[in-house]
Amino acid sequence: MNPGIDLQESFIETLIDLGLPVGAAKAIWMPLPMTVIIIGATLGVLVSVWLERKISAAVQQRIGPEYAGPLGVLQAVADGLKLVFKEDIVPAKADPWLFTIGPVIVVLPAFLSYLIVPFGQNLLISNVGIGIFLWIALSSVAPIGLLMAGYASNNKYSLLGGLRAAAQSISYEIPLALAVLAIVMMSNSLSTIDIVEQQSGYGILGWNVWRQPIGLVLFWICALAECERLPFDLPEAEEELVAGYQTEYSGMRFGLFYVASYVNLVLSSVLAAVLYFGGWDFPIPLDLVSSWLGVSETNPTFQVVTASLGITATLLKAYFFVFVAILLRWTLPRVRIDQLLDLGWKFLLPVGLVNLLLTAGLKLAFPFAFGG
Amino acid sequence: MLNFLNKVGDYAKETVQAARYIGQGLSVTFDHMQRRPVTVQYPYEKLIPSERFRGRIHFEFDKCISCEVCVRVCPINLPVVDWEFNKESKKKQLKHYSIDFGVCIFCANCVEYCPITVSQLPRNMNFLPMIAMN
Numbered sequence: 030m031n032p033g034i035d036l037q038e039s040f041i042e043t044l045i046d047l048g049l050p051v052g053a054a055k056a057i058w059m060p061l062p063m064t065v066i067i068i069g070a071t072l073g074v075l076v077s078v079w080l081e082r083k084i085s086a087a088v089q090q091r092i093g094p095e096y097a098g099p100l101g102v103l104q105a106v107a108d109g110l111k112l113v114f115k116e117d118i119v120p121a122k123a124d125p126w127l128f129t130i131g132p133v134i135v136v137l138p139a140f141l142s143y144l145i146v147p148f149g150q151n152l153l154i155s156n157v158g159i160g161i162f163l164w165i166a167l168s169s170v171a172p173i174g175l176l177m178a179g180y181a182s183n184n185k186y187s188l189l190g191g192l193r194a195a196a197q198s199i200s201y202e203i204p205l206a207l208a209v210l211a212i213v214m215m216s217n218s219l220s221t222i223d224i225v226e227q228q229s230g231y232g233i234l235g236w237n238v239w240r241q242p243i244g245l246v247l248f249w250i251c252a253l254a255e256c257e258r259l260p261f262d263l264p265e266a267e268e269e270l271v272a273g274y275q276t277e278y279s280g281m282r283f284g285l286f287y288v289a290s291y292v293n294l295v296l297s298s299v300l301a302a303v304l305y306f307g308g309w310d311f312p313i314p315l316d317l318v319s320s321w322l323g324v325s326e327t328n329p330t331f332q333v334v335t336a337s338l339g340i341t342a343t344l345l346k347a348y349f350f351v352f353v354a355i356l357l358r359w360t361l362p363r364v365r366i367d368q369l370l371d372l373g374w375k376f377l378l379p380v381g382l383v384n385l386l387l388t389a390g391l392k393l394a395f396p397f398a399f400g401g
Numbered sequence: 402m403l404n405f406l407n408k409v410g411d412y413a414k415e416t417v418q419a420a421r422y423i424g425q426g427l428s429v430t431f432d433h434m435q436r437r438p439v440t441v442q443y444p445y446e447k448l449i450p451s452e453r454f455r456g457r458i459h460f461e462f463d464k465c466i467s468c469e470v471c472v473r474v475c476p477i478n479l480p481v482v483d484w485e486f487n488k489e490s491k492k493k494q495l496k497h498y499s500i501d502f503g504v505c506i507f508c509a510n511c512v513e514y515c516p517i518t519v520s521q522l523p524r525n526m527n528f529l530p531m532i533a534m535n
Contacts, residue, residue: 087434092442360426376416 035151037062062154066143074291077351078105081291084352088359112284120183120277127181132278132285134174138167139292146299147221149309149339160220161213164300165206168255171289172198175264178286179274190273193366194264197254200373201261205251207381208244211388212237212304215400221300225308227400232314236307240391240399243384245305247377249350252297254373256290259358263366294354295347302346309339458507460498464517467493471511479505 037058044054079094079102086093094101119125142164147153157163172195179191213219215237216227228235238245254261265273275286302308315335324331364372392399441448467484483497500511 084434086438088430090433090436090439092438092440356427356430360430361423 037151066146066154067140070140070143070292070295071288073295074288075105075109077291077295077348078108080348080351081355084355085359088356109284112281112287115280117280117282118277122183123277124181124183127177128277129282131174131178131181131274132282132289134177135171136285136289136292138170139289139296142167142296145221146296147225147303147308148343149336150222152309152336152340153222156220156222158220160218160222161209161224161300161304162219164296165202165209168293169198169202171293175274178278182274182277184277186271186276187274190264190266190270190276193270194257194274196366197257197261197263197369197373200370201251201254201377204247204373204377204381205255207378207385208241208248208251209304211241211244211381211385214385214388214392215240217400221303221308225303225310228307229310230314232310232317233307233312236310237305241305241384241388243380244388245301247381247384248301248304249353250372250377252301253354253357254369256293256297256354258294258354260361260364261369262363263369266363294351298350298354299343299347301350302343306346306349308346309343311338311342458500458502458505458509458512460500462495462498465495465498466517467495468516470514470516474510474514476506476508476510477504480511 040058040061041051041054044057045051049057082104083093083101085091094104097103097107119128144154145157145160145163147156175194175198176191179187179189179194182188212224216224218224218227228237253259257264263273264270265275270276275283278286315338319325319328319331388399465482467482469482471480472478472482479500481497481499482495484493484495486492487494
């Protein structure tokens with residue numbers, strides 16, 4: 030397997046050649062991918078907000094945002110600016126500290142999880158060994174922020190919303206982890222890079238969807254519940270709880286919750302693409318293409334093309350999942366809190382366990398197909 | 402043991418059923434996406450009513466000559482025309498005119514036969530089908 034372009038290595042080598050010490054070169058490199066990823070994540074949020082509004086409009090046969098920029102693409106930017114300039118209100122009887130920290134704790138892990146999102150062989154911030162586990166761990170920090178926000182608002186709706194958010198996140202974390210565990214078992218590694226590597230080589234046929242169809246459904250249901258997307262948006266159920274934990278928030282503090290929910294959605298979609306749809310892997314194996322064209326795999330142009338194709342493929346797959354989430358939003362009614370917990374504990378958990386058992390059995394029986 | 406397996410089977414059946422319903426719902430929403438939006442952006446676009454559109458009946462009090470043609474052509478004699486003969490000008494003076502739109506079937510016979518409508522330009526029609534703005 031050819032490693033593709035390694036921006037980090039070449040960048041650091043160039044700096045060392047210029048006469049910088051190794052440590053300084055690495056220190057100069059480090060903020061670059063972080064900034065790129067943070068900007069990318071924010072742009073992803075803007076795009077998905079726009080998509081959400083446009084697709085929702087199309088489903089309901091409306092037009093949707095139209096006047097802010099061509100086809101209303103700047104609507105999300107306009108909304109964001111409006112939120113920035115709005116008055117920032119802290120209710121008189123709220124706890125100002127917890128009230129302020131709450132949304133920050135919700136946003137930070139969402140952005141931090143982008144650490145492990147791979148867009149190519151070497152196109153990620155850091156190839157942490159615990160990769161996907163880091164995401165699961167970080168995503169369970171968010172409910173603490175939600176609970177904090179709900180509790181500090183000193184409002185019964187907020188408190189109920191926060192409690193629901195915590196209950197929901199905790200109970201859906203387990204089937205989510207089980208779905209991911211089955212994948213990890215097949216690829217023998219928690220690292221997202223290794224998970225994609227294990228799927229690549231056979232193009233579309235090698236992707237995990239074919240080996241883990243139950244896992245995909247399980248993962249997607251749990252991811253929707255973790256993101257508090259519509260069939261599971263009980264924490265903010267507007268008919269019952271006004272807006273849940275967001276009730277007392279306004280201005281940019283509300284904006285943080287809003288951003289966090291979309292960052293989480295995009296993140297879950299990217300990870301669904303990475304875990305089940307082969308990440309940056311192109312539907313046709315690119316090694317084959319290079320041999321058809323008679324280009325060497327180490328050809329720089331070919332490598333740049335491969336890398337950009339990989340990024341495009343990842344984003345396309347991720348946005349396919351975003352699209353599914355938006356479509357599901359207008360298809361399914363919200364579940365009740367008891368139905369939600371029933372689904373989590375009585376259905377998804379046993380199915381997840383059976384799926385894990387099945388994967389283990391298949392791995393023993395067909396080690397060549399299930400990553401022995 | 403068999404009982405348990407039966408239960409599992411029933412549960413699986415229900416799950417499949419639920420999945421199929423969700424699939425049906427998704428196909429409906431997916432299908433709706435390709436349909437044209439029904440929005441009419443009012444000041445910029447206007448709905449053009451079809452030629453035989455019959456809207457709410459518009460009546461102008463000042464132009465009415467109290468001829469009562471509308472009462473005669475109405476299938477149920479609905480319009481109530483309350484007039485008084487003015488001896489000085491030797492003309493009928495309209496005091497009150499009303500149509501109960503809860504009973505009206507909007508056949509627009511009154512519009513068709515109204516002499517003011519016929520004799521005057523369309524702009525000055527006494528009975529004019531009003532375009533319903535929705």
